[in-house]
Amino acid sequence: MSIFERYAPFIQDFIYQNDWESLRAIQVAAGDAIFHTDENVLLSASTASGKTEAAFFPILTLFSENPPTSVGAIYIGPLKALINDQFLRLNDLCAEADIPVWHWHGDVSQSHKAKMMKHPSGILQITPESLEAMLLHKHAAITKLFHDLRFIVIDEVHSLMRGDRGGQTICLIERLCRMAGVNPRRIGLSATIGDLEATGKFLAAGTGRGTVIPRIQSKGVRWRLSMEHFYVQDRQAAEDNPPAQALPELAPKTDTAPDDADPGMGYIFEHTRGKKCLIFVNSREECEAVTTTLRQYCEVKHEPDRFLIHHGNLSSAYRETAEEAMKDEDSFLTTVTTATLELGIDIGRLERAFQIDAPFTVSSFLQRMGRTGRRDLPPEMWFVMREEPPEPRALLPTTIPWKLLQGIALVQVYLEERWVEPPRLDRLPYSLLYHQTMCTLASCGELTPAALASRVLTLSYFHRVSQEDFKLLLRHLLEIDHIERTETGGLIVGIAGERLTSSYKFYAVFQENEEYTVRWNSQELGTIVQPPPAGEKIAIAGHVWVVEEVDHQRHTVYCEQVKGKVPAYFGECPGDIHTKVLERMRLVLQEQKSYPYLMKNAVSRLQLARHVARNSGVTEEPLICLGGDMWCLFPWLGSYAFLAMERFLKCRCAGALKLTGLAPSRPYFIQFKMQADKRTFFRVLLEQERKPLDPMELVYPNEVPVFEKYDEYLPEELVKKGFACGVLGIDEMRERIRGWEMFA
The missing domain is CATH 3.40.50.300 (P-loop containing nucleotide triphosphate hydrolases)
Structure with missing residues (x-):
């Protein structure tokens, strides 16, 4: 039987109505994996290749044959807008089979959510943050809502794999499944995955299943x-x-x-x-x-x-x-x-x-x-x-x-090379550990320290976290009143922790600034941080406004529209560039080939840059004298290895080289003043690299490198360890130094 024939009649009708001449390769492969195995499935294919339909056609077919007695599938999307869009697409399809589709995030009406709570069924579309809120506030209803959960579909899975939000999503899935006593299959969707095998393992974490990864030969696309x-x-x-x-x-x-x-x-x-x-x-x-x-x-x-x-x-x-x-x-x-x-x-x-x-x-x-x-x-x-x-x-x-x-x-x-950034799965996610510890206590109520540890440390994302680290965290949280000990020795959320966990902002693990709502008459324009005083101008929603009043108590800014131009400010926006990209940038300067997509000005600017690079030797030697005692190092390293190099120079080499005024332009170059010559510079770096290096040495004295949202509530020791051992690219940095032996 072909995959099309295996589909439910209402799906076949949908395909006919939309004048599809045939199924796409990804849809055939997904149908085969979902219908004929019990494994997790990772679907990777180009944008607009039909991945959503590829996942849901078999799921809906199975639901029409054997309707689930609770919510049968959860679709986790990274953005509200994506969920709204998929809600409309799925609703039309599911209406034919009388399979409800629910969406659940901050902008969805309470009446829609109440209906789902009353009649849990069909498909639930939700963001990670709203799922966290559900586990916190609907804890007692989780079994009723999800006792027959069969599938969890994670859309744009690549967008969740380079930080705490992806870890939170995996933790949420594991916590929900334990509460509801289910082990649903997971289906990941993405157009841009760098390492399919690593992503498949990430997707399967804690399920006891493998992951089927169909290899789809994509047609060559002309750009x-x-x-x-x-x-x-x-x-x-x-x-x-x-x-x-x-x-x-x-x-x-x-x-x-x-x-x-x-x-x-x-x-x-x-x-x-x-x-x-x-x-x-x-x-x-x-x-x-x-x-x-x-x-x-x-x-x-x-x-x-x-x-x-x-x-x-x-x-x-x-x-x-x-x-x-x-x-x-x-x-x-x-x-x-x-x-x-x-x-x-x-x-x-x-x-x-x-x-x-x-x-x-x-x-x-x-x-x-x-x-x-x-x-x-x-x-x-x-x-x-x-x-x-x-x-x-x-x-x-x-x-x-x-x-x-x-x-x-x-x-x-x-x-x-068809290369895309691989996932970063080797971090020490202490900020997320704090968050999941507090969420677990807030939703479960009193737990013994051992019971809390067994619930949190067994979440697969925390495989690098030791029991000693967790004890250190709990002792610190007791000291700062985020948790407290009961008379019977159990742990509950403390007074300071209660204030934090009761805010809707607690559901998210990504960094947010203190935001003020900007209003014009009856309209809400959006949010800004650090509002200026009345009389100053701000830019938001593509227009300029003069601030009439700032209500700090209600975090609201009232304004009127004016003409003009001013810079907007929403908070820091750091980039994360991989070493592979920096190395290819160096090759762009070295090689003489032309690139067919470069236009007239870009060709001229690149010619000029290559001329400068040749004359200065910047692509041949990593260290260039800019004149006198001013030097510039070009490490050609990605963001986190570059950060490690910067700190290695300051902490290990500055004294011997009389190196001062270190000014990085991340992740491209580091300027500094130095009394030593070029050969001495490389000799000192190599000598220091050969010595044992404790990553904690690269944390500056008195520095607490708060990097993630909840780092401020961690003991300093864990913040430093998470940064030194989980963020800094020390191995890559050391390898680069070893490669400079010829210059010593």
């Missing part, structure tokens, strides 16, 4: 890719240094931008006209600035505003307005966005995506590229690299176009 470079002012690179070969223009200039426009912004303004596009940026601040600029250009040219905005600090009303407008097939609107529209929300047929500067990861590049090219069009992305023109007397490292090199490297490592 439309371009990368252009702009100085934000003055002459462009190609004007001063025309490329050796003649390059065709990617698209005719329409000259619609204002005369004095920022060249990069003007380029985007021109080439989004009459098209439906996304513009990706790497921070919420930049998202606001770019939207404000492009809207001002519309105003100057007396054109209607055609730019929308979408990021995590906007109110749900603003986000959903942008999502709905983009779904309109006849609209020619462009949305400026952060990673919030990177994942698989269906926003219809997009003609092209723009990326301002380089994203941090290959995974992000592929996700963003995959947002376009639906409905049989090729994926299309235009990179726009912007930098201040180098000053005539600028020092060497600042004359190198790092973002341009990073963009080329991200593209090349994927084109040449």
